[in-house]
Amino acid sequence: MDWGKGIILTLVVFGILIISMVTICVRQDDIHLVTQNYYEEEIKYQDQIQKMINASQLDHEVLIYDNQQKIVDLHLPVGAKGTVHFFRPSDARLDQKIEFDISDAAVNSVDVKSLKPGYWRVKLTWVENGTAYYQEKKITI
Template sequence: MDWGKGILLTIIAFVGFILTLVVISVRQDDIHLVTENYYEKEIKYQDQIDRETSAAGLDREVLHFDSQSKSMVLDLPVGAKGNLQLFRPSDARLDQEISLDIQEEGKTTVSLDKLKSGYWKVQLTWTENGTDFYQEKKISL
């Protein structure tokens, strides 16, 4: 084989390789954004900072993970309303959202044993006495 055929075969192999990579990347359908409305959330980020600061000023741990029972324990007062988001960074299809309306005194327990094992972010946003709060925990099931 002479030089011309070797160069031609190398170029054809390279083009075939690149085309294979393009086809694989176009067919990939499991790419998930962190959030669908990223830009809207970015604009309202100062509100998020204020909620986190309010939660840091509380004298109690509101969001606690109990690894023995695979549950989240929420220490919220009666009348608090909020939202608990179970966020799976690796697969947005597994994300869940639970609305909260605390009607009873004591700690509220949310079972997580039906979730797929792995890394999760648990995000709690709630309103208590007219003030908004936010707290987040990173857990592994």
């Protein structure tokens, strides 16, 4: 084989490699953003910081995960309202949001047995006595 054929063969193989890589990248459908409205949430982040400061000033743990029973306990007083967001970083299709309104102090837990095993972030946002709070916990189911 002479130099000309070797160069042509190398360029053809390189072209096929590039075309196949582009095809693979275009066909992927499991790429998810952290959030759909990223820029809007970035602007509102100062409010989020204030909510986290409010939660850090509490004298008790609000969000507790029990790995044995597969439940998330919310230690909130009666009258607290908010949202529990189960966020799966690897697949946004598995995310779940649960609205809650604590009307009975004895009933304040969320069963997570139905969630797919793996790494989750539990994002708890609530309002208590007119003050907004936010707490996040990383769990493995």
